[in-house]
Every structure is written in C-alpha cells, then in structure tokens.
Amino acid sequence: MSFFLILPLLAGIVGSVVGARMSPRTAPLLGAGVAGIAFLSYAALASSVIAGLPVEAAFWSVPSLGMGGGLQMDGLGLVFALLISGIGFFIFLYASRYLAGDTRLTRLSVMLILFMLAMLGAVTADDVIVLFIFWEMTSLTSFFLVGYDHEKPEARKAALQALLVTGGGGLVLLAGLLLLAIAAGTTSLSGIIAARETVLADPTALAAMLLVIIGCFTKSAQVPFHFWLPNAMAAPTPVSAYLHSATMVKLGIYLLARVNPLYQDEIVWQTILTWFGLATGITGGLLALRETDLKRILAYTTLTALGTLTMLIGLAPQLSIVAAMAFLVAHALYKAALFLIAGIVDHETGTRDARLLGGLRTLMPLTAGATVLATLSMAGLPPFIGFLGKELIYEAVLGAGDFAIVLVIGMIFVNGANVAIAGLLSLRLFFGERKPTPAKPHDPPAGMLAGPITLALLGLVFGVLPALVGLWIVSPSASAILGETAVVSLSLWHGFNLVLGLSAVTLISGAVLYLSWPRLMPALQGLAFIDRFGANRAYDLGLAGILRLCDRSTALIQHGDLRGYLRTLFLVTAISLLLTLVLRDGLALPVFDWASVDARALAFLGIAGGGLATMLAPSLFGAVVASGLVGFAAALAFLFFGAPDVAFTQFAVETLLVAILAFALIRLPIRRPDDRVARDRLKDGGIAVVTGVSVTLLLLAVLATPFDSRLSDWFGKNSLPEAFGRNVVNVILVDFRALDTLGEITVLAIAAFAVLALLRPRIEKSATKEPSR
Amino acid sequence: MNGVMKSSLILRTMAPLVLWLALPVSIIVLIQGHNNPGGGFVGGLVAAAGVIFYALGRGPEAARVIMRVPPATLCGAGILLAALSGLPALLDPSAAFLTHLWWMTDYGLGTALIFDIGVYLTVVGTATAIFLALIRG
Numbered sequence: 001m002s003f004f005l006i007l008p009l010l011a012g013i014v015g016s017v018v019g020a021r022m023s024p025r026t027a028p029l030l031g032a033g034v035a036g037i038a039f040l041s042y043a044a045l046a047s048s049v050i051a052g053l054p055v056e057a058a059f060w061s062v063p064s065l066g067m068g069g070g071l072q073m074d075g076l077g078l079v080f081a082l083l084i085s086g087i088g089f090f091i092f093l094y095a096s097r098y099l100a101g102d103t104r105l106t107r108l109s110v111m112l113i114l115f116m117l118a119m120l121g122a123v124t125a126d127d128v129i130v131l132f133i134f135w136e137m138t139s140l141t142s143f144f145l146v147g148y149d150h151e152k153p154e155a156r157k158a159a160l161q162a163l164l165v166t167g168g169g170g171l172v173l174l175a176g177l178l179l180l181a182i183a184a185g186t187t188s189l190s191g192i193i194a195a196r197e198t199v200l201a202d203p204t205a206l207a208a209m210l211l212v213i214i215g216c217f218t219k220s221a222q223v224p225f226h227f228w229l230p231n232a233m234a235a236p237t238p239v240s241a242y243l244h245s246a247t248m249v250k251l252g253i254y255l256l257a258r259v260n261p262l263y264q265d266e267i268v269w270q271t272i273l274t275w276f277g278l279a280t281g282i283t284g285g286l287l288a289l290r291e292t293d294l295k296r297i298l299a300y301t302t303l304t305a306l307g308t309l310t311m312l313i314g315l316a317p318q319l320s321i322v323a324a325m326a327f328l329v330a331h332a333l334y335k336a337a338l339f340l341i342a343g344i345v346d347h348e349t350g351t352r353d354a355r356l357l358g359g360l361r362t363l364m365p366l367t368a369g370a371t372v373l374a375t376l377s378m379a380g381l382p383p384f385i386g387f388l389g390k391e392l393i394y395e396a397v398l399g400a401g402d403f404a405i406v407l408v409i410g411m412i413f414v415n416g417a418n419v420a421i422a423g424l425l426s427l428r429l430f431f432g433e434r435k436p437t438p439a440k441p442h443d444p445p446a447g448m449l450a451g452p453i454t455l456a457l458l459g460l461v462f463g464v465l466p467a468l469v470g471l472w473i474v475s476p477s478a479s480a481i482l483g484e485t486a487v488v489s490l491s492l493w494h495g496f497n498l499v500l501g502l503s504a505v506t507l508i509s510g511a512v513l514y515l516s517w518p519r520l521m522p523a524l525q526g527l528a529f530i531d532r533f534g535a536n537r538a539y540d541l542g543l544a545g546i547l548r549l550c551d552r553s554t555a556l557i558q559h560g561d562l563r564g565y566l567r568t569l570f571l572v573t574a575i576s577l578l579l580t581l582v583l584r585d586g587l588a589l590p591v592f593d594w595a596s597v598d599a600r601a602l603a604f605l606g607i608a609g610g611g612l613a614t615m616l617a618p619s620l621f622g623a624v625v626a627s628g629l630v631g632f633a634a635a636l637a638f639l640f641f642g643a644p645d646v647a648f649t650q651f652a653v654e655t656l657l658v659a660i661l662a663f664a665l666i667r668l669p670i671r672r673p674d675d676r677v678a679r680d681r682l683k684d685g686g687i688a689v690v691t692g693v694s695v696t697l698l699l700l701a702v703l704a705t706p707f708d709s710r711l712s713d714w715f716g717k718n719s720l721p722e723a724f725g726r727n728v729v730n731v732i733l734v735d736f737r738a739l740d741t742l743g744e745i746t747v748l749a750i751a752a753f754a755v756l757a758l759l760r761p762r763i764e765k766s767a768t769k770e771p772s773r
Numbered sequence: 774m775n776g777v778m779k780s781s782l783i784l785r786t787m788a789p790l791v792l793w794l795a796l797p798v799s800i801i802v803l804i805q806g807h808n809n810p811g812g813g814f815v816g817g818l819v820a821a822a823g824v825i826f827y828a829l830g831r832g833p834e835a836a837r838v839i840m841r842v843p844p845a846t847l848c849g850a851g852i853l854l855a856a857l858s859g860l861p862a863l864l865d866p867s868a869a870f871l872t873h874l875w876w877m878t879d880y881g882l883g884t885a886l887i888f889d890i891g892v893y894l895t896v897v898g899t900a901t902a903i904f905l906a907l908i909r910g
Contacts, residue, residue: 644810648802652818659825660904723885724875730812734885734892738871741888742855745895749848752899756845759906 004045005057005071005124008038008085012117016110024105028096031109031116035092038085038120042078049078050476056126072126072190075476079325080123080247080254083332087246088116090451094340095238097447098347108148112242115141119247123254128177128187131255132170135219138248139167145243146235158234161539165218165228173215173255179208193261193483200262209263212255213272220252220306223280227536230287230299237343240295241451245302245335250328253309257324260313261483273314274400278410280307285417289513290524294342294352294425298335301378301421304414305331308393311407313481315400321481322488323392325474330377330389330459337374337455338425341367344448345429350438354424359434366443366453368430373456375422377463379510380415380503382492385462385469390415390506392490394499412506419510424517466490567684570691577694581701588704600640606633621662628658645729780830788830792839795823803893804886813889817896824901833905844905847898855891858884 015034019027048055056072073081092112099105118137125131140163147159181187183202184195192199199205216222221229229249233240243249256273263269284303291297305327312324344367345360346352361368377386393415397407443449462469470490478486494500513520531537581587610629617623631654638647676684715728715736725731733741799820806812828836837843842850859871861884875883 645812645815648810649815649818652815652822655822656818656825656900656904659822659829660907663829663908723873724807724883725885726808727806727810727812730806730889733812733814734889735873738855738859738873738885738888741892742852742859742871745855745892746852748899749845749852749895752848752902753845755903756906759909 027109032092035088169218176211216252241339277311320396327389348441416509420513813892821900844902851895
C-alpha cells in the first residue's frame with residue numbers, strides 16, 4: 001500500500017472542489033500546487049520503481065464487482081506521471097499569466113485539475129475498468145477545455161469533434177478491454193498480461209487487439225483519426241501545450257506500450273503499428289509544411305512524433321522500445337516548450353501567422369533563447385536529448401528487417417520536416433529582418449517564461465547526461481514495456497557510422513525543406529484534394545449523414561399521427577406474434593371438451609357481444625361504453641372460473657377506466673373528425689383482423705400446452721406457513737414478489753407524473769388566458 | 774369553467790355519500806386482502822373510484838380540497854412507505870430486502886401490511902392524479 005500513489009489523486013479531487021470556489025487569480029496557483037504535490041509524490045516513489053520494487057495501492061478496487069487491480073506504478077507509469085505532473089505545474093503558472101484578467105480562469109483551472117487527475121489516474125490504474133473511466137474523463141474534460149471559447153462556433157465544433165473521436169474511440173477501447181478481461185478472467189491489467197497465453201489463445205483475441213488499437217489510435221491521433229488534433233488548436237494555448245503535445249495525445253501511446261508485452265510477438269500488432277505509425281508521421285510532416293499558423297504547425301509536427309512512437313512500439317526489437325522512451329521524453333520537453341512559446345509570441349505580437357513574424361530576437365531575448373534550445377532538441381542536434389532520440393530511432397529502424405529501407409526513407413522525411421519546422425520557429429521568427437506586428441512585443445512575465453525555459457534547459461541537461469536518462473527513465477520504462485529487463489546504455493557519441501550519416505542526411509534534407517518553405521508552403525496549400533478528400537472532410541460528411549439519418553428516421557417514426565402510431569403498434573405486435581408462432585412451430589390447437597360447456601359460457605358471449613358493439617357503435621361515447629362491457633364480462637368469467645381476486649380487480653379497473661374514458665377523454669379536444677375513406681377503413685379493419693387472429697392463435701397455442709403447475713403448487717403450499725396469508729395472490733404481490741410490486745407501483749407513479757407533466761402546459765395556457773376574458 | 778359543474782342534482786347529492794361509503798370499504802378490502810379477495814391494489818382502486826365519483830358530482834376542485842393532499846404526494850408517500858417496509862428486515866444480516874417481519878400472524882399484522890398500504894396509497898394517487906388532471910383540462 002503506497003500512500004504516495006493515492007495522494008496525487010486525492011489532491012486532485014480536493015483541488016477541483018476547492019478550486020471551484022476560488023477567484024480567477026488564485027485558482028491556477030492552486031492547480032500549480034496540486035501538480036507540485038503530485039510531482040513530489042511520484043518523485044518519492046521513483047527510487048522504489050527504479051529498483052524494481054512493486055508499488056501498488058488497493059485504491060478504487062471493488063472486489064464485489066470483480067474489479068481487483070487498484071493502482072500500481074512501474075517504470076512506464078512513472079515516466080508518464082512525472083511528465084504529466086511536472087509539465088502540469090508549469091502549465092498552471094503559465095495559464096495564470098497568459099489568461100490574466102479572464103474571469104473564466106477559475107473554470108479553466110478546475111477543468112485542468114480534473115484533466116490532470118484523470119491522466120494521472122489513467123497511467124497509474126492497474127484495472128481496465130478504472131483505466132477506462134479515467135480515459136473517458138480525459139475526453140470529457142478535453143471537451144470543455146477545447147471549447148473554452150464557447151462563443152466561437154469553430155471552438156465548439158472542434159470540441160465536439162475531439163469528444164466524438166476520442167470519446168467514441170474510448171467506447172471501442174472499452175469493448176476491447178472487456179474482451180481481454182473476460183478472456184483472462186480478471187480486470188487487472190497486470191493479471192491480463194500475466195495470462196498472456198490464455199488471452200492470446202481466446203477466439204476473441206484478434207478482435208480485442210484491433211479494438212484496443214482503434215481506441216489508442218483515436219486518442220493518439222493516428223491516421224485516419226488524425227484530423228481532430230489540429231482542429232483542437234482552437235483551445236487556449238496552455239491547454240494545447242498540455243493536452244495536445246505532452247499528455248493526452250500520448251495516452252494512446254501509453255496504452256499501446258502498456259499492452260505491448262501481450263502482443264509484441266504478434267505479427268498483426270507489429271504490422272499495424274509500424275505502418276500506421278509511419279503513415280501518421282509522413283501525413284503530419286506533409287501537412288505541417290502547408291500551414292502558416294504556429295499552433296497548427298506544432299500540432300502537425302506532434303502528429304509526426306506520435307506516429308514515430310507508434311511505429312517504434314510496433315517494431316519488435318528491444319532497441320525500438322528504448323528509442324521510443326527516449327524520444328517520448330525528448331518530444332514532451334521540447335514540444336510543450338514550443339507550444340508555450342507559440343502562445344507567448346501570439347500574446348505579445350498579436351499574431352501567430354509564421355509569415356508575418358520575424359526578427360523578434362532583440363525584443364524578446366529570453367524567449368528567443370528558450371526557443372533556440374527547444375528547437376535544437378527538436379531538430380535533433382547534439383548535445384540535446386532530441387539528438388539521442390533521433391539516433392536511437394535510426395538505429396532501431398535499421399534493424400527492422402526487410403522493410404528497413406522504406407522505414408528509413410520515411411523517417412528521413414519525417415525528421416527532415418521537423419528540422420525544417422525547427423528552423424522556421426527559431427531562425428525565421430527570431431532572426432532575420434524585423435517585421436511589423438499588430439502589437440509591440442517584449443519578454444513576458446516570469447510565470448510564462450518559467451515553463452519554456454525549464455523544459456528547454458532540461459532537454460539540454462538530459463542530453464549532456466545520457467547515462468542518467470538511461471538509468472532513471474529509459475531503462476525502467478522500457479523494461480515495463482518489454483516485460484523483461486532492458487539493458488540500456490545511452491551515449492551521445494557512437495562514432496562515425498551509418499546512423500550518424502543518416503543524421504547528416506536528415507539535417508541536409510531539413511535545410512533544403514526550410515529554405516524552400518516560402519515556395520513549398522503555398523504549393524502544398526494549393527493541393528486542394530487534401531481538403532476535399534481528407535479525413536476531416538470524411539468526418540464532416542459522416543456527421544452530417546448521421547444527423548440526416550436521425551432527421552429521416554424521426555420523421556418516419558415520430559410522425560405525430562396517433563392513428564399511425566396505433567397501426568404500427570398493432571401491426572408490429574401481430575406480425576411478431578405470427579412470425580414467432582410459425583417459425584418456432586408453435587401453432588397448435590387444444591383438445592376441446594364440449595361436455596364441459598355450461599351456463600358460464602354466457603360470460604364469453606358477453607365479451608364477444610361487447611366487442612361487436614364497440615365495432616358498430618355510432619359514436620365515440622357508445623364505443624367506450626361498449627368496450628366497458630367487454631371488461632365487465634371478462635371479470636364475470638374470472639369470477640366463474642375461480643379467480644375472485646382477479647375478478648375483483650378487473651371490476652374496479654374497468655369501472656375506473658370507463659369513468660376516465662367517458663368523462664375525461666371525451667372532453668379532450670379531438671380536432672380532427674373521422675375523415676377516413678372506405679379504403680382506409682378497410683385497411684384498418686384488416687389490421688384489426690390480423691391482430692385479433694394472431695392473438696387468438698397464440699392463446700390457442702398456450703392452451704394446447706399442458707399446464708405446468710409447479711409454481712402455483714409451490715405458492716399454494718407455502719403461502720400460509722411462510723407468509724401467514726391465505727390469499728395466495730395477495731401474498732405473492734406483497735411478500736414473495738414484493739420487489740416486483742415495488743417496481744410496478746413506481747412505474748405507476750411515474751406514469752402519473754408523466755400525465756401531470758404532459759397536461760401542465762394546457763393548464764397554464766388556459767390560466768394565462770383567464771385575465772384577458 | 775367548462776361544464777364540470779353542470780352535473781345532475783342526484784349526482785351532486787350522492788357524491789359525498791358514495792365517497793364516505795367507498796373509503797371504509799376500501800380499507801376493509803385492503804386489510805382483508807391478507808386472507809380473502811382484496812388487497813392494497815383493489816382497495817386503492819375502490820378508494821380512487823370514490824374520489825372520482827365525488828369529482829364528477831362536485832367538480833375536481835372540490836375533490837382536491839377533500840383529498841387534502843395532492844395526488845402526486847400520495848404516489849410518492851406510497852412508494853416511500855413500501856420501500857421503508859423492507860428496511861427492518863435488513864437488521865437481520867441473513868434476510869434480504871423486503872423480507873417481511875410479523876407481529877401477529879393471525880391478524881396479518883406485519884411489515885407486509887405496511888407494504889400493502891404503500892401500494893394502496895400509490896394506486897389512489899395515480900388514479901386520482903390522472904383523472905383530476907384530465908377533467909380539469
């Protein structure tokens with residue numbers, strides 16, 4: 001039981017409740033405090049995790065529901081938890097200045113705290129149900145965070161899109177996780193992985209794997225679900241920096257890595273992850289080069305990173321997992337910093353259009369310094385950690401076997417694009433000639449600069465001390481992903497080899513892309529087919545299609561014609577009865593004993609007579625009274641055949657029914673007279689006949705089956721000794737099946753409330769008319 | 774108002790009589806349901822019939838006044854009473870919710886009767902709520 005595993009989540013819960021009552025000025029600082037507590041808690045656990053000791057807590061485990069896992073922490077969870085809480089700390093500081101004076105900052109802070117809580121819960125959950133709940137909680141909170149500027153239609157649209165794609169993907173994931181849990185017989189993640197052989201031998205294994213992959217792909221914006229990520233840039237910059245670079249989009253990567261020990265030898269897993277990852281990387285690189293908005297550029301380069309990570313997990317060898325973890329850390333550091341810097345530039349100059357910016361170095365020297373550090377890591381230059389990550393990627397890709405050459409070429413383009421964007425962000429924005437901007441910029445306050453500078457510096461520190469990174473971060477997490485101890489020895493210098501050559505090629509291609517960007521970007525933007533046939537367009541068409549389908553089906557089913565509803569009701573009943581009877585060979589005739597007929601049969605003549613009279617009645621009122629005759633005759637039949645209780649109830653119900661129908665319903669304004677022509681009447685008559693025949697056939701079939709008296713015998717025998725009552729019907733109602741009765745009277749009451757609610761507007765309307773009279 | 778008041782003199786005179794006849798009968802029906810035909814459901818229907826007859830004779834507003842409690846409240850109180858009757862059983866860890874307890878088994882006195890009273894109240898409330906709402910409109 002580890003208290004430090006629970007403390008961050010408790011802090012998050014308390015923080016979100018307390019924060020909601022705080023002012024816009026103080027709420028983000030509380031958030032920073034919560035993030036700080038979380039970071040220190042996880043840091044306190046680090047030494048145990050690195051030593052390979054089990055760190056777990058029986059929090060959120062519900063044994064009675066079969067939810068056993070609780071929380072646990074290994075190297076993989078630790079890296080994510082530290083990134084989430086550490087970057088979160090700077091995000092809160094940044095937000096408090098970036099959105100200073102915004103009255104909605106309280107709401108943003110609480111949502112960010114809840115989001116951080118969900119992320120931390122998701123990466124420390126060992127139970128698939130708990131994981132799923134936190135997973136969807138990140139989707140929900142991201143909906144509110146992306147839709148922060150809810151007056152803007154595009155923000156609302158982007159928020160809905162992110163929710164539909166990632167939340168919908170979460171449901172797919174749930175299906176996959178449940179299949180895994182059923183196959184393994186436990187909802188514990190570590191238990192599922194331990195039961196690898198059983199899980200993989202299950203007939204649902206492939207379906208479960210694909211469902212999990214789809215869930216992760218939606219969250220981590222892999223092709224073809226990549227479109228929501230750039231659109232989510234409608235969110236305020238602190239949100240984009242946090243959700244869309246460092247944390248939420250990596251949750252899919254996290255889960256892929258988490259279940260990797262289960263699937264790492266599966267060829268389908270390797271193939272899908274490798275090629276979809278590569279496709280995502282290339283798509284991101286291409287689309288990044290045709291954007292001019294700083295945040296959208298960064299969003300697309302995030303796609304390249306997410307794709308690369310997915311590809312690395314899909315590549316089987318141990319080295320690729322090591323590369324993935326090193327690159328993950330490198331990317332989180334430089335990308336969060338760059339997002340925050342994009343926000344600073346936007347904040348200070350009033351624009352985030354890359355074409356309108358230049359020469360900001362002299363005006364914003366500290367920002368420029370942080371940018372240079374972050375972009376050097378992004379470009380993969382030594383001695384930054386980005387260099388380490390890139391070298392490892394090339395090394396891993398070269399060992400990929402038959403298709404290595406395709407992957408290498410793809411990676412050169414992806415990394416080249418990143419080099420070009422890194423150049424764009426530092427050289428173009430901060431150096432060269434000064435361009436006029438809407439506002440005169442200067443360095444922002446310390447709260448906003450703290451994040452980018454710290455994160456960018458960490459990229460340098462980690463690069464200079466590769467052994468530290470290997471021992472503390474990469475080795476424990478890679479071991480967790482591989483399910484076996486990973487031997488990691490990281491160093492900056494590998495000598496003059498093929499990998500170094502590839503780095504040089506990458507730099508050169510990046511330089512070419514950067515220099516040709518002013519011409520390349522408009523050319524790529526001119527490729528209209530991307531907008532016309534892209535995944536975003538498919539989403540729009542799909543959503544519009546669903547809405548159209550809803551419109552049509554609603555118009556078809558909810559047409560508002562009461563007679564139509566009745567026709568549908570009766571026809572569906574009749575047809576489903578007939579079909580079941582015929583298809584199941586249920587048609588049967590009972591053996592009829594004419595000798596048993598006596599005067600009691602008159603009751604049934606009464607029922608038939610009532611039915612006939614209802615049909616022939618000239619007025620609505622007459623029909624109501626005649627139908628009452630049917631009910632009373634039926635009650636007589638009950639009485640004659642030894643069911644006094646039912647008869648009693650039937651009499652009472654029938655009395656009330658006739659009273660309600662005769663005195664109340666007839667008063668209701670029935671505006672439309674019976675305007676059916678002969679053909680309509682014939683049709684309705686046909687429906688009535690079919691319904692009557694099908695019910696009659698059913699009753700005959702019921703009578704033809706021998707009566708099973710076990711239940712009635714049991715109740716008859718036990719009614720007095722067990723429940724001390726001689727009226728078996730009543731004893732069943734109030735005692736043996738009392739819970740059913742409780743449910744039934746609840747339904748009764750709800751029906752009454754519904755009637756009251758439906759009739760209310762009419763009452764109010766007539767009440768407001770009163771004075772004018 | 775819309776004609777509710779124009780009921781016949783006979784109906785108007787008989788309405789309270791019928792109501793005061795129906796109520797005791799409904800309670801007898803409720804209690805005797807333990808051993809003979811009857812019970813909370815039928816009893817509730819009989820009582821509701823009395824109230825409805827009263828409403829036909831004297832109008833829905835008069836019926837509301839004589840009920841003292843809004844019909845919807847009766848529904849809620851009935852469900853609450855029925856659900857509460859199942860709670861004492863929970864004191865015994867081996868018994869399930871709605872396992873009835875008995876004081877005098879010969880007279881049917883026990884939590885089962887409380888449950889049946891709950892059914893009675895809900896039925897009265899539902900039937901009168903619907904009827905009164907309809908004829909008011």
